[in-house]
Amino acid sequence: MAKFQCLAEAVAENLKDGDSVAFEGFTHLIPHAVAHEVIRQGRKDLTVMRMTPDIIYDQLIGMGCVEKMIFSFAGNPGVGLLRRFRDSLENGWPLQVEIEEHSHAAMANAYEAGAAGLPCAIFRGYRGAELTRVNPNIKFIKCPFTGEELAAVPSLRPDVAVIHAQRANAKGDVFIEGITGVQKEAVLAAKRSIVTVEEIVDDFGGISPNATVLPSWTVTSVVAVPGGAHPSYTQGYYGRDNAAYIEWDKVSSDRDSFTAWMEENVLKQGPEVFETRVAHLKNAG
Amino acid sequence: MAKFQCLAEAVAENLKDGDSVAFEGFTHLIPHAVAHEVIRQGRKDLTVMRMTPDIIYDQLIGMGCVEKMIFSFAGNPGVGLLRRFRDSLENGWPLQVEIEEHSHAAMANAYEAGAAGLPCAIFRGYRGAELTRVNPNIKFIKCPFTGEELAAVPSLRPDVAVIHAQRANAKGDVFIEGITGVQKEAVLAAKRSIVTVEEIVDDFGGISPNATVLPSWTVTSVVAVPGGAHPSYTQGYYGRDNAAYIEWDKVSSDRDSFTAWMEENVLKQGPEVFETRVAHLKNAG
Amino acid sequence: MTNFTPSEMMTVAAARALKNDDVCFVGIGAPSAACNLARLTHAPDITLIYESGTLGTAPNVLPLSIGDGELCKTALTTVSVPEMFRYWLQGGRITVGFLGGAQLDRFGNINTTVVGDYDNPKVRLPGGGGAPEIAISCGEIFITMKQSLRGFVEKLDFVTSLGHGKGGNDRAAHGVTTRGPTRLITDLAMWEPDPVTKEFTVTSLHPGVTRDQIRETVGWKAKFAEDVGETPAPEALELEVLRDLHARTKAAHEGK
């Protein structure tokens, strides 16, 4: 059964130094509030994974929390490159991050296989692609019926999955809608999970009989953090803060402005700040 | 783009002698009306597949339409055995049906792999189960990362998928909700598909952003057949005719009563009869 | 003491074996009655899952079939069948799975496929359905079956689903890490596998049942635990809830 907790407690109890962690979200519902709490608590040596690591991974890397990153597309979506990630990879600042790089199809299949309790995923992929040369976790197997060669990757089974969702009900079941990405798979593939939500309601009311719902007993910790996805968005609540993504390109462009921004906007703040950050975006939800 | 057709046309154009056909449905939304039309048109030598072949497969087999059946559970759900299927297998009446037998997990994975365009599915299954001795389409492969042995089955890719759904819109997109079984996978895995619906509406209105919808361009033929799932049910429209399932046990118990029943209730009827058959079940929908 | 039938005793005993935090993969018939009886008595938060895709369902009447609308309408949510078998069953999320069948052997292996030869069947049964993977993927398996010489056999005609195989460590030798059949709940007794040989052993007789009745309804030489207790008879509340459930179910299935 999911435990209702405050954010500091949820992170302290469930996310340890050295853990492998998926902060998932596909543009939508990215769990910024949890990542900031992880940075405040000074976690180290994390193996982070995500299909589309963006600002929060830039921040986690820049703050020295990350030892290794498993990913398929590391960019500031619609804006450009991730400058803290680049600085780590190109110059080793503040640490040299180890990378394991895949394609989107590989990562999506690997989460799916993790949720399904399998050790690996197979798919038709990577033909003629050079990642096969640099990533030993890409192999090929033969279909036992047709002889076709198919790509295989190990399933992704993080210690902790972190996601943001629209609502939890009083039992701790979690409801997600809109672009759901690989979040359900990440939670089901993980040993533990932290889910922040916009609100906790008595019950979900008239949702679809086939709605995406994570039963309470598949979730470890539920935390209400209104606005917790900012500058990402939560469909039905607030729109994406595109200006913040564009601003990040500048903030992250050098080490000093990055460090100052993190001090001011993350280290000195708490989760309650997120609600105020989305106030002007409510109409766009 | 889906074509709107009448049932006789849809079957005549899309379902030929010798085809492999999945009439899918998992208790809910079983496409009885199409199966009856197939029987009326006298199709022969079909390879039929379904996880849970029930009355319609008993009828198709009893009427001599079937050469081979791929399945995982052949019973009259909640009632008992399939007597026409047994008569075929045990006594060769009217024909000896060839069988390829799997578990539910295997069939579900095989449809999923078919929808995903893969030649095979892998899963953790069949350990210690004797179907591996009698079905050459069950093999085992080794995970290239862990060495674990996993079961493999060929994907299911029927010539034709036949399903029943709640609604189509004016473009021919198809909306399904409730127990959706493997119907979406069956349609996406098939070369052609026939979808009967309770009604055709202008648009779907306020459905979930994540509703199960088959885009028009994935469907070959859409036919409005109100009540077309009877004696199965259509959630939101009418309930299951449990009495009819219980009655079938008696009807199918001998060859003469079966033949007479089929003559009266299938050969002499058309698709319009289904609407009248569900009239008394509307409250239970 | 209230009167009760052997069927009722079996269902009540199975219900009692379930805990409030169990996640059950429910089959039609006795398991469905037992799981819902548990939910309506001592285990209100138990999670019931039917292979048709319904997660966390709470039917008011028992389903006639595994995919009745009642299951979907009362469920937390309903997923596709491929997802059910991949994420929920194979994903290792089920604590207790129920199985039964036409034939059972002393090690909890089950046949629901065929009586006679597979290629030349005497009676063609429905087949395995979900059983081969339920048997290996659930944390443990409860078997509910009425005892009879026809059903409790020395040797299965066909092994549809694995129990403890040939006994001892044979289950593990098949690469299976789950516990397998931990309870056999019949109309006459409670059985548990011997810790070493894994052969089912009677641990408790239902009220009024004799050892001879056990021996006469089992096609192998039945073994008894050192201490064989008596199963507590169904309590008045258990029977009342179970009978109400069956009455509602009968009314619903006959079209009210």
Added chain:
Amino acid sequence: MTNFTPSEMMTVAAARALKNDDVCFVGIGAPSAACNLARLTHAPDITLIYESGTLGTAPNVLPLSIGDGELCKTALTTVSVPEMFRYWLQGGRITVGFLGGAQLDRFGNINTTVVGDYDNPKVRLPGGGGAPEIAISCGEIFITMKQSLRGFVEKLDFVTSLGHGKGGNDRAAHGVTTRGPTRLITDLAMWEPDPVTKEFTVTSLHPGVTRDQIRETVGWKAKFAEDVGETPAPEALELEVLRDLHARTKAAHEGK
């Protein structure tokens, strides 16, 4: 004739290459503008799919990112990302996929991974994302990129996604049965692969562009088809619809 920019020419030319019954896997940037321009002009029924899971979307403003809410709100439905890559892309349902990148070679192979050595990068780029499988699973690939010596290179630093490999039958030798890059649409010209060698060849110059301009912006010896035509300039309606789309997009992204 209306004035237009090379970017506008590129987008209009890409839009024209799309048909009403195409199913497009759309990327952010130029492909998104081209696909939506096609939808708003000659191909109203075109199906647009973004890898975030949105099927049949019709955004009123262009998304800044692949998963903007606008895409979901205007979609027929939105599926999970694993389903997107399994059923929709790998399932072979996409007729046209768009790709672009930091580096392109004459055979349509693309690098979006790294400039310099993989283990010791000069510039670490975002990586492949969906490209490795988009490149092999879509019926055909349209590449849109602005010509430059930095981008159009003799040899890629890294092959993120397969085009025609080393040319000729090399693509098929990799076990790939789809057509691969069939068009390269730049700010200066239209290119198509030579039927035999599979090297990109200029088939049409955009209005006012010279052969020298092509040669000066390509890091290999550019080839020209026997008949090189002139791309028809954007029509007034095309420009109007495109500029309206960009204006709406700009207003929306700046917070109206």
